[in-house]
Amino acid sequence: MGFFNFKNKKIQLEDDIDETMYLSLKEERRIAKENKKVFRDYTKLKRRKNVSEEEYLTQMRDSANVVEIDDLHTYFYTDVGTVKSVNGVSFDVPQGKIVGVVGESGCGKSVTSLSLMQLVQAPTGQIVSGSIRYQDATGKCYEITDMPTDAMLHIRGKDIAMIFQEPMTSLNPVFKIGNQMDEVVLLHVEDATRESAKERSIEMLNLVGIADVEKVYDSYPHELSGGMRQRVMIAMALSCDPRLIIADEPTTALDVTIQAQILELLREVKDRIHGSIMLITHDLGVIAEMADLVVVMYAGRIVEKGTVQEIFKNPKHPYTIGLMKSRPGSQNTGDRLYSIKGQVPNPINMPPYCYFYNRCDKAFAPCSQSYPELMQFSKTHFANCHLYDPKYASNLKDEKMEKQNG
Numbered sequence: 001m002g003f004f005n006f007k008n009k010k011i012q013l014e015d016d017i018d019e020t021m022y023l024s025l026k027e028e029r030r031i032a033k034e035n036k037k038v039f040r041d042y043t044k045l046k047r048r049k050n051v052s053e054e055e056y057l058t059q060m061r062d063s064a065n066v067v068e069i070d071d072l073h074t075y076f077y078t079d080v081g082t083v084k085s086v087n088g089v090s091f092d093v094p095q096g097k098i099v100g101v102v103g104e105s106g107c108g109k110s111v112t113s114l115s116l117m118q119l120v121q122a123p124t125g126q127i128v129s130g131s132i133r134y135q136d137a138t139g140k141c142y143e144i145t146d147m148p149t150d151a152m153l154h155i156r157g158k159d160i161a162m163i164f165q166e167p168m169t170s171l172n173p174v175f176k177i178g179n180q181m182d183e184v185v186l187l188h189v190e191d192a193t194r195e196s197a198k199e200r201s202i203e204m205l206n207l208v209g210i211a212d213v214e215k216v217y218d219s220y221p222h223e224l225s226g227g228m229r230q231r232v233m234i235a236m237a238l239s240c241d242p243r244l245i246i247a248d249e250p251t252t253a254l255d256v257t258i259q260a261q262i263l264e265l266l267r268e269v270k271d272r273i274h275g276s277i278m279l280i281t282h283d284l285g286v287i288a289e290m291a292d293l294v295v296v297m298y299a300g301r302i303v304e305k306g307t308v309q310e311i312f313k314n315p316k317h318p319y320t321i322g323l324m325k326s327r328p329g330s331q332n333t334g335d336r337l338y339s340i341k342g343q344v345p346n347p348i349n350m351p352p353y354c355y356f357y358n359r360c361d362k363a364f365a366p367c368s369q370s371y372p373e374l375m376q377f378s379k380t381h382f383a384n385c386h387l388y389d390p391k392y393a394s395n396l397k398d399e400k401m402e403k404q405n406g
């Protein structure tokens with residue numbers, strides 16, 4: 001453990017603590033002052049009133065996509081420095097497809113999806129740069145990062161719905177399920193009346209396979225099981241015919257049989273509404289079963305993306321390969337579950353080279369010198385790793401020779 005320094009504040013308790021992790025009081029004051037300015041500027045921007053639509057209407061790169069994310073940066077301006085939670089993320093969600101976003105806990109999956117909903121915890125959390133484009137059913141395209149909060153309210157929960165890991169955090173414990181579901185319909189569906197809202201809620205509860213619909217409609221959230229609550233959340237998300245469902249670890253809190261049922265339900269639902277799903281999980285098994293396309297995240301960046309076949313049959317990035325090995329039931333594990341050694345770098349102080357360097361068993365000289373460029377393997381398959389960069393092919397050959405010789 002690092003030594004205790006009187007004047008300085010220790011910000012992370014690790015065994016081999018780095019000097020740069022100490023903050024002087026002067027440094028602390030500087031950060032606080034800078035953050036205050038950042039908060040003021042962003043808050044002003046978000047609260048703009050009467051903004052004409054022209055300011056945030058845009059064009060998609062490809063009209064077959066519902067969402068296009070380009071070079072997204074979402075930071076948290078904390079007391080100890082700027083956490084670059086999402087640090088240059090780009091991927092598309094095509095119409096009618098399930099895109100799986102996978103990576104260890106803390107790699108920025110949730111912050112990416114919250115950015116898409118403009119739900120990142122402000123003022124600390126802010127989308128700093130990049131583009132998130134969304135195409136609605138009429139073909140109109142919105143630049144979400146430019147939308148003021150009140151305009152975003154029309155899209156959030158209606159066009160794009162979100163299902164969280166723990167439904168209790170999104171359900172209000174003091175209102176009955178029926179009331180909460182009706183509210184969503186009343187808020188988002190034009191000309192909805194109390195009666196039509198109830199009808200819609202009941203229809204959705206039926207759709208998600210709830211047997212005793214009237215009873216559930218009249219229950220409080222705590223009276224239902226976890227699996228049942230997740231069904232209610234899905235029913236609620238569906239009640240406004242969303243074009244995109246973001247499901248953030250939707251089955252993590254459930255036991256295995258219920259998990260399979262909920263996944264099956266999500267798939268059915270997607271086909272029924274002809275929508276898309278962004279499925280966030282740390283579980284590769286879920287991805288293999290559900291996703292059409294896969295995005296692998298590590299420390300705020302995408303390290304590999306491709307179709308589910310490409311990622312599972314032919315993973316390129318050593319991190320993806322490590323994830324595959326650490327899957328329960330994978331052949332390479334033997335008796336024990338393989339886990340990737342080492343720690344993710346400190347998010348406040350990312351190195352200027354490959355973020356996976358300290359954990360990678362394939363690392364060679366260039367890996368500690370620069371961040372790898374995007375390498376393309378097919379129309380859909382990409383990874384950021386120096387191993388595949390033709391520029392470094394000779395380094396790789398030399399290192400192999402050295403190893404063989406000694």
Ligand SMILES: Nc1ncnc2c1ncn2[C@@H]1O[C@H](COP(=O)(O)OP(=O)(O)O)[C@@H](O)[C@H]1O
Pocket residue numbers: 076078083085103104105106107108109110111112121124125347
């Ligand atoms: N409100 C917050 N304040 C500061 N840092 C945050 C906040 N929310 C998330 N982070 C940081 O952002 C990073 C990404 O978090 P998250 O997207 O939640 O990860 P996950 O991939 O597990 O969903 C983590 O390092 C986390 O500590």
Ligand code: SF4
Pocket residue numbers: 317318319354355356357360361362363364367372384385386387
């Ligand atoms: S760039 Fe180097 S350190 Fe990074 S994943 Fe590839 S081989 Fe490993």
Ligand SMILES: [Mg+2]
Pocket residue numbers: 109110111248
């Ligand atoms: Mg998360």
